[in-house]
Amino acid sequence: MSEPLLLVERREAVGLIRLNRPRVLNALNTTLVRELADVMEEMDRDDEIRVIVLTGNEKAFAAGADIQEMAETTPVQFVVKQFFADWERIRRIAKPIIASVSGYALGGGNELAMCCDMIVASETARFGQPEINLGVIPGAGGTQRLTKAVGKMKAMELILTGRMMSAQEAFELGLVNRVVPQDKLEEETMALAGEIASKPPIAVRLGKQAVLKALDLTLEHGLHFEQNAFFMLFSSEDQREGMKAFVEKRKPEFKGK
Template sequence: MSSLNFARNVFAKLILPVKCNLRLLDKAIGSRCMSIGNYEYIIAEKKGEKNNVGLIKLNRPRALNALCDGLMKDLKNALDAFEADKDVGCIVLTGSEKAFAAGADIKEMSQKEFSEVYGGNFLSHWNSLTQCKKPVIAAVNGYALGGGCELAMMCDIIYAGDKAQFGQPEITLGTIPGAGGTQRLCKAVGKSRAMEMILTGDRMSAQEAQTSGLVSKVFPVNQLVDEAIKSAEKISGFSKLTIAMCKEAVNTAYELSLQEGLHFEKRIFHATFATKDRKEGMTAFLEKRQPNFTDS
């Protein structure tokens, strides 16, 4: 056992209470992690060797991370904070090993009336995740159902633990998906598979999700978040300016025809030639050295 791990064990057993928050333990013994903000329903911290990855953990364990209004507001505020942080290049969104998010908060929604949800454009503020310029990786363990599945699909990349389950069971509640489920799931897995899931409420395993293209990679449950952070660190090492441009180009592919998309891509490609990072990247390649990107 390394001296660092030994210090963790001694500190955890002799000084901290059994239920001590792991974030405080990491901070106390000098781990490379930094808590950000004070939230009720999430935990936000910076991760990675260079503290350049934003980690957001949904934290309503008794409700299986049901997506109540307060949680979604916390999520938006944390995303805004990481967007404004010049050191952070990529964000990882996760839940617990039991549930990424088991759905929207049914108790909160059950008494709402048509005039209230229609007039107030209910759930519109959930789109804040899709407006984030920095890439977001969803690390999904356990249940990702209803709003939880929709939240994962709003992210740019989805990694899953090998016990994860995806589904849109709104039909069993007498309603339909309302945060993108009928739209994004079709684009991810095709019409027939999406229609089957949405009309039956049946779930999809992590392995099925990977085969169908909904999920990029599947990892053992206890390795999932670390692997997502590892990928996020790699992304964060590139030019943040170019990463944002690349993300915009890929997302635009879903909105335009092929010819329109190719034209848009070419213009974004041309635009990179106005950046210092493009010049540095190509110069470093020719000089056989690592580039020093300045996000400019």
Template structure:
């Protein structure tokens, strides 16, 4: 996914590559961008000739570029159906990326190819300067019903250990930008763990969470037991992990795991998640990322959090 936005980047070693001219006819510009998008990612600070386009960006045209860019914003987004098999990627708002798990026949069971695609899409959005926040959702029936049992059933312990089977499951925690989970239907096992990896969880009344791995003779393998302790406390976590009992969206909200229960269906919870993501994206992104880091560091000893806050003390308020 590649976006061309009105945001001016700060000065740096890549200033010489700022060759995106939005004045003039757009069709020739798109052709050039497709051939050399890296060289055309930024809006220039000064007028220059772009001979290949036979355009001259005058100072007056550059002055009107910034306010008019919303009308001329160019987005070259890869088609989800062509690029990905197991997820859909869309842009419901200019600064928000929505990723939808798309294995309906398997209730969005989390296989390795799905996780690789998910990590790729989220990392691309995380690197995109025009994206301020991301939303992750599934379907009305299932956010994700767990890890793909068919993929795991023939694996021996040695295979899992040697190939680091769960390596892809840890990438989400390294995202700098906020990720909001919009949960409807089942979020069980790995699906519950995936929701817990997100920074904010919204749930529809139909959402059902749980760590039922005990029923298969195993334990949560994606960090669910540890994350649940931080979200709902040791006693409740112990009960749920050892019994495999599912719990409702309202219970999750009452316990503090879910930010809130929204509406009465899948569409409303996704709409609300996008709304919150768009609001977050309107804030200072430096402050948002620092805020996320400090809140997540709340799981660490207090002294570490104080040191982290001191490291971020030079952040300037957005004017």
């Protein structure tokens, strides 16, 4: 039997997904992305899981798309196969997703990391959108998400030259949350995931939605969304527990209700 494309485990309230195509540096083919969307949607429905962590191996988070798979694909086939439909499924995951990146995160790998809500990178991580060297441009959100993350000028340079950037440069540009030693990557990622998992789940979901809305809406419409989410949380048991615990000077016990 062939090895699974994904290795999945649960660590208390954190769901951990590991890309598992090491022979091709975790190149992303359609089957892997579809299975990834399936697993993430399953975790999104699981009340026991509060945060999702996505990672690869020491050599690569994902070194890009599977070029052999797409090289001879026609425009009509891309449309008929709904080539990016599973990427949209990942984008709609409500729970926070943390990318834990070591080695290469290039092309589709960088786009997948940017689909996540936070990125923790090892000092060995390398990010980039080298599609220009293949005669194309990013197609799974690279031009859009990278520009929103690092600004027009730097995104233009990275996309039109196809060069890689170090973890430190990515951190300085605001693409990465933290840069840590290679041997501390899993520990630091899981610590961040555990901290977020300890917070009230409904507030975490709405907080994620509100931040994402800030990228797409005008300030006026974004503030309206934020205020409605704020008001809605006052109907939750976690809001009452959180404020009661604050007054009583004790640690709250959030139940996601």
